[in-house]
Amino acid sequence: MFPIHRNRRLRTNESIRSLVRETTISPNDFMFPMFVAEGKGVEVPLGSMPGLFRRSIDLTVKEVKELWSLGIKAVNIYVKVDDKLKDNAGKEAWNKDGLMQQTIRAIKDAVPGMIVMPDVALDPYSIYGHDGIVENGLIVNDATVDALTLMSVSHADAGADFVAPSDMMDGRVHAIRKALEESGHHDVGIMSYSAKYASSFYGPFRDALDSAPGFGDKKTYQMDYANRIEAIKEALHDVEEGADIVMVKPGMAYLDIVREVKNAVNVPVAVYQVSGEYAMVKAAAERGWLDHDKIMIEQLHCIKRAGADIISTYFAKEAAIILNR
Numbered sequence: 001m002f003p004i005h006r007n008r009r010l011r012t013n014e015s016i017r018s019l020v021r022e023t024t025i026s027p028n029d030f031m032f033p034m035f036v037a038e039g040k041g042v043e044v045p046l047g048s049m050p051g052l053f054r055r056s057i058d059l060t061v062k063e064v065k066e067l068w069s070l071g072i073k074a075v076n077i078y079v080k081v082d083d084k085l086k087d088n089a090g091k092e093a094w095n096k097d098g099l100m101q102q103t104i105r106a107i108k109d110a111v112p113g114m115i116v117m118p119d120v121a122l123d124p125y126s127i128y129g130h131d132g133i134v135e136n137g138l139i140v141n142d143a144t145v146d147a148l149t150l151m152s153v154s155h156a157d158a159g160a161d162f163v164a165p166s167d168m169m170d171g172r173v174h175a176i177r178k179a180l181e182e183s184g185h186h187d188v189g190i191m192s193y194s195a196k197y198a199s200s201f202y203g204p205f206r207d208a209l210d211s212a213p214g215f216g217d218k219k220t221y222q223m224d225y226a227n228r229i230e231a232i233k234e235a236l237h238d239v240e241e242g243a244d245i246v247m248v249k250p251g252m253a254y255l256d257i258v259r260e261v262k263n264a265v266n267v268p269v270a271v272y273q274v275s276g277e278y279a280m281v282k283a284a285a286e287r288g289w290l291d292h293d294k295i296m297i298e299q300l301h302c303i304k305r306a307g308a309d310i311i312s313t314y315f316a317k318e319a320a321i322i323l324n325r
């Protein structure tokens, strides 16, 4: 009761604030999503994601070394697949010499300690830009899961530490776990995009990979943004099926979901602060409407406070530089 309690005593100066601070962030919390393209010496700026690039493997490796020196321990890899390699089944996805497989090998060769988490989903390989195989205008679940298991094992063969299925097909975590065990990849983990919403915040990402769906939307597999309880169901199913880490995606607009999932599961929770969230901050900062660095650091704290153990964020490098000062 006032004046016995004056809450402002704990806010008097930065020293006491830092002593009682409940949430801290460090480069150890971050994963950095990277876009990889064919070629050599290629570095294409991403129009809707200022400050980021699509890079060939050689320059990706160079960047990974820099991330490692900043204390970042994990990267998420997405590839831009040549149109002529795309089909409905996504066969290129499990080509042992495909762009993803080469990228994984190159990163693990150069920086063995870096945790490499390739994206597992068919959309960059699909002529339809969907995360699954299309039959009669529908995304078929079980045939897609078979494809995703082949893809996951080929990523593990190439040296991936974790595979990260982002497709939202039912039963894929169990099928992937089983296939990894059967192929001897006992220590390769699964980070499942468990509560992944059908979100318009993914727009800039789809620009970066030229992977927007050719027809319809992703609402028959990604979650309805109006739903909360369903996220818990998804996360619990994935843990039961063998997910080592579950993810909630997008981030800022979904922090209630992050907390619900965090309270429901006994595995680490990752949060993906997605492309549209990044683009919004960049755009407002370019106009001088927001203080870029302060907003970035605030948002990362908020995501962690909500329950994130790991944050996949395009701000990872910039934030690490600030946090290392």
Ligand code: PBG
Binding pocket: 119, 121, 123, 131, 166, 167, 201, 202, 203, 204, 205, 206, 218, 273, 274, 275, 276
């Ligand atoms: C594809 C995938 C997407 C993202 C990650 N993996 C796009 C989508 O589902 O359409 C989005 C990430 C971002 O927006 O930063 N399976």
